[in-house]
Amino acid sequence: MSQPQNTAARRLVETLVVNGIDKVFCVPGESYLAVLDALADVRDRIEVITCRHEAGAANMAEAYGKLTGKPGVCMVTRGPGATHASIGVHTAHQDSTPMILFVGQIALTDRGRGAFQEVDYREVFGGLAKWATELESPERTVEVVERAFATALQGRTGPVVVALPEDLLHADGGPAPQRAVVPAKAALDPAVLAQIGERLKAAERPLIVVGGSGWSTEASHALADWAERHMIPISGSFRRKDIISNDRTNYAGDLGLGCNPKLTARAKAADLIIAIGARLGENPTQGYTLFDRDHTAGVLVHLHPGPEELGRVWPTLISGVADNSLAALALTTLEPGRDWRAEGEQAHADFRAFSTPVAVTGAVNMSECMAHLMDAVPEDAVVTNGAGNFAAWLHRFYRHRACRTQLAPTSGAMGYGWPAAIAAKAVDREREVVCVAGDGDFLMTGQEMATAVQHGLNPVVIVVDNGTYGTIRMHQEGHYPGAERVIATDLKNPDFVLWAKAFGAYGVRCETTEDFPAALEDARDAAIARRVPALVHLITSAEDIAPGRTISGMRGG
Template sequence: MRTVAQTVTRVLADAGVEHGFTVPGESFLGLLDAFTGTPELTLVSTRHESGAAFMAEACAKLSGVPAVAMASRGPGATNLSIGVHTARQDHTPMVVLLGQVPSTKLGRESFQEVDLAALYAPLANWTAQPATAAEVPGLVAEALAQATGPRPGPAVVAVPSDFWDEPFPGPLPAPGAVVAEEPDVAGVAERLAAARSPVVISGARDPRSHRELVAAAEELGLAVYTGFRRQDSFPEDHPHFAGHLGLAVPDAQLKALENADVVLTVGMRLDEVTSQGFRFPLPEQEHLQLPTSALGALRATAPARRRDWSAAHAAVTEFMAPPEFPARSALHPTEVVRALRRLAPRDAVVTNDAGNFSGFAHRYWCFTEPRTQLGPCNGAMGYAVPAAVAAKLVAPERTVLAMVGDGGALMTGQEVETAVRHGAPVVVVVFQNGLYGTIALHQVKSSRAMSAVDIGAVDFAGWARSLGAAGYTVDAREQLEPAIRAALGEDRPCVLDVRTDPDVLTADARLGDFLES
């Protein structure tokens, strides 16, 4: 007879789940045993629970299949929460399995006890804690349904530690389905046909949706914006591309959106950044929504139209054009991104962390292929390195680059050791400027003194070598391309410690400009 834990892993495997990420804990030992004993599942032990959650989120984002994040009660579960919030805000399917205190000790503020279902309620799509061992497999099946429903996201089950090894005599529960409303494709097609200047805001990542959206834009005469950190949902070099709705979007790139009479959102919600502070859609604009699965039907229903989006795309091209750099200037982050783009394969997966440096990747990488960008829409620092490890495990044939600031690298960079242990040769590019640049910019822009933003000098290359990875230091422009070529040629994880100009906060702002005024 199967145990509860063995039944749970069978439910997960039958649903297509392939990976689980965790820091092992004593409150789910039976689940660890069952995961290891299920051939279809791969268990990855990480160095911190936030790394485990970020890996699960990135794994699901890249593959389209839910991954599992696991943690123990109290401290482990709270560490895990940052990546769960990331999955919630980015619509990423994730199943979260938490070990809880034994059922006989619940409600007594036992060692490491937290009301985990209540803790995770605002961070997840759905949470549950079973009252009996027999309920556990059914709740996990329900978690899979909730995680993959019309709004994908994390679903959490907190299980008392004594339940895992209990026998489960019942039939294997099957995941249900959360039914979505049928889209009004005919109505959307009619409105697009009658529109003067319709635009699409897209977050569709998978290859099929990517192809369908390109075809729809060309056939129906649509301009396409991409949502925040979803730049891989439409080719940025396409003549119908109107811009990435990220942070600090120039006015010229918003004109097509401002002038639109119909705004169609595909494959995402309009979060605060994408909507530019909830400014769009404007009150006078008609806002339509469509699932990515309906793009083919839309093409078949809507009449072909031609519209000229050359002015909108010209604004994008101008924005993405890199400036010239004086020969004797310090290394600029733009140069780093452009050199990586030249030398890496076209379909390389880029994981970008949060922070000012990420704006250079958003602006200068030029994403053209689906599922090539993994970034946290909630702005969580420490995402890039764990996400890169997961991406390489999911797609070992692809080049995977993590772009991370020194602050983010010092939060979860220890997952380089996880990459070494699992034979995942990622390339981690650390943009080291010795500063929490985003906070420093906020401080100086509001005429405040800079405080608590200095980061000490770190030998990231030496640190990488101590973890079993390769490490290269780049201090000067002439070292950059040789170091990138060497890193891309490594058969083990590699860290590039790139020392960038500390005066450069963004592509358009220098620290000195504020300090002198």
């Protein structure tokens, strides 16, 4: 039976429609059935993607937010559903991604009784989200949801959590939404821009660092053109390689885990660092060791949409509150009257050398496989990954050539890559999407293969199987070397080809570097021609634990 047209559930869905949301990622629950029923009436405008685990659904919503710039919307039920989804909220917070998590909640009349699956969501998500709230007055539904959009999109973008008491969803929802939320964006203060211009003219060793979310293609290209014209070395922050094309002749690489030592040396020696959107947190600053506070106080220009990030860790020479894209576009109006050709050319030469394949001991050379992947797929292909040592090969040897082609969690969340790949396909079904996942990483959310098949989404996943939790094993070997000390890091994996086929996907096994091009081509052909998800089971050796590192070498062998 259809519900009345003015319920809180319907007002919520109307607000999503008005704000241009075309995808909702969910695991259904009885606590928000009224919202699902309202979504049934707008199937022509909002696609509901049913997932197999709330962590997968939340990761998909986070990836949607990264790709589109609109809040990714996830819906889950109370208690276990919400806590499963918390990983996606954490990633959205660390990665500055707009996202809204709607959680079905116990009836408002039962609150405080310890009811079935009762959770205080303000308390649980208070430190993970920009705002965590609960609907308490159904007639204010549109107000609360519009505030969720504004909060997610303004300043440093991020996640919002809204709990929905099931009894209120059937009540009168109050006024209907009138228009979409248009987020306010701060432009760079002209006085700050002028100060930057003066410092840039005097700099001998400048470095630009770009990071954060929400970059427009226009701003990315404009900044890249300007920096390359003046040959200012430019680098990406951790897992932000796609903001600037890595083929630019002044591109210096990315500041992240396993960073090029020559890039870290360049950053330490810079007499002017212009950071746009990057928070300069633990990973891009090599555990807060890349800089020291005395140094940054004299050289750091920090531009960020969130004023709370400025001066949080590093004293600055100049600070500016501005939207990432607007800050970048403002910077391109500066004319320093000179270039830094020698610096830019050397920075790019260092990057090219560092991203050239290296030798390994096993039958599969991941550096060559990632270099081939780059050559095989279109420049606008989206490449995703979760967390693990496998990602070091991808980040070092795959060069991104277009904006918004990298989906990777700066939070270091395992299991992110595969749901992100599914979301990327949902956003654009004609764009190629490839996930690179470790064996331990993949099985965190591998059940979402069923989601991909059910919804006709066809990314390719390369499962890098070395039979171990590689990152933990590397640290284990470093701190407690010796075969007899290995504990809890070995993995017994399935035959991933048979596993993929059981879902109705395509699978192919690969055990040598020489066979990888054909295996990848088979998988891409299956995904493109048959329009099914495809999996490459790539068998690698744990001995080659990271680029340039082996287990035996760590043991002194």
